[in-house]
Amino acid sequence: MYLELDHHLCFEYSSWIRESHMEIRVEPLRGGSQRVLDFDLAVGPTARPTRSEDWLGNALHWFSITDYHQRIEVCSRSLVETTGPAFDPFSVDDPVASQAAAMATWDFLQFDGPVIDSERLQSLGKTMALDQAPNFGVMLQRLCDELRNVLTYEQHVTGALSTSDDALKAGAGVCQDFAHIAIGLLRGQGIPARYVNGYLHVEHDEDTPSQSHAWVEAFAPGPGWVPFDPTHGSAVGERHVLVAHGRSYADVPPNRGVFRGEATETLSASVRTRIVDTPARRRAIAPMIAELPTFSEAPDEAASSRRRSDEAAASQQQQQ
Numbered sequence: 456m457y458l459e460l461d462h463h464l465c466f467e468y469s470s471w472i473r474e475s476h477m478e479i480r481v482e483p484l485r486g487g488s489q490r491v492l493d494f495d496l497a498v499g500p501t502a503r504p505t506r507s508e509d510w511l512g513n514a515l516h517w518f519s520i521t522d523y524h525q526r527i528e529v530c531s532r533s534l535v536e537t538t539g540p541a542f543d544p545f546s547v548d549d550p551v552a553s554q555a556a557a558m559a560t561w562d563f564l565q566f567d568g569p570v571i572d573s574e575r576l577q578s579l580g581k582t583m584a585l586d587q588a589p590n591f592g593v594m595l596q597r598l599c600d601e602l603r604n605v606l607t608y609e610q611h612v613t614g615a616l617s618t619s620d621d622a623l624k625a626g627a628g629v630c631q632d633f634a635h636i637a638i639g640l641l642r643g644q645g646i647p648a649r650y651v652n653g654y655l656h657v658e659h660d661e662d663t664p665s666q667s668h669a670w671v672e673a674f675a676p677g678p679g680w681v682p683f684d685p686t687h688g689s690a691v692g693e694r695h696v697l698v699a700h701g702r703s704y705a706d707v708p709p710n711r712g713v714f715r716g717e718a719t720e721t722l723s724a725s726v727r728t729r730i731v732d733t734p735a736r737r738r739a740i741a742p743m744i745a746e747l748p749t750f751s752e753a754p755d756e757a758a759s760s761r762r763r764s765d766e767a768a769a770s771q772q773q774q775q
Contacts, residue, residue: 458731464724477710489696492536500748513700522750549678576620596688613629634650649701
């Protein structure tokens with residue numbers, strides 16, 4: 456399957472800021488069940504992103520905008536060829552057993568950041584009795600089924616900085632929360648587990664944006680890292696596109712940065728995915744992304760306020 460992915464991030468600020476430094480993780484990983492045929496990244500105001508890899512091998516782009524500005528836009532477009540899963544995660548017949556901490560998996564056994572070894576998590580783990588499952592695949596299936604019984608998928612209940620315990624307390628959350636809780640349950644059994652940030656193509660009308668998605672990989676001695684989607688209780692298939700993996704969301708957010716100034720930041724994000732029959736490479740990203748203004752000195756606030764009103768009106772007209 457060929458999937459084209461558009462990811463647009465827009466950061467707006469309540470007053471003029473400068474010296475923005477930002478890192479972006481939106482480039483799909485190469486290898487495994489996916490092949491990246493094309494990737495483009497545009498930033499406005501005009502900046503030159505530098506590509507590198509983080510300590511886990513994920514693609515990372517960072518850039519700086521030193522002059523005064525009130526908005527930053529980042530747009531990426533990826534073309535990825537995907538295949539189905541190499542195996543069914545729920546059919547892995549390795550025994551369920553606590554694994555010794557090897558150097559390659561030690562980090563993925565530790566409780567840290569948003570994955571908390573709380574009383575709620577421990578109680579849920581005992582109720583699930585994952586250690587009594589006859590094999591690794593049955594354990595993963597039981598985890599998915601039981602987790603979806605106690606956690607309802609609901610947006611706007613948790614946030615990007617919520618912990619696994621926050622979601623358990625609320626009894627609801629999104630894919631990020633499902634992944635963090637599943638990771639905690641696995642680590643509680645001595646099984647290395649890592650967080651995966653990516654995209655999931657879902658059929659919908661063209662006017663409805665998609666969203667980024669998260670799932671989990673659990674380590675089994677035989678096959679190695681076993682991907683599964685606890686939010687949907689399913690295998691990870693050709694509609695999933697992997698961008699980055701880490702110990703938790705804190706390792707692999709799509710964006711992270713700092714700026715100088717006293718302003719409130721508002722982030723809006725949209726993702727659009729579509730299946731393409733004939734992949735067309737090098738489709739240029741809209742040039743307007745690179746035309747946002749910057750100033751060497753802070754502009755007059757009254758004039759900038761009038762300019763913001765004009766921009767808001769124009770935006771509303773374009774959406775009608």
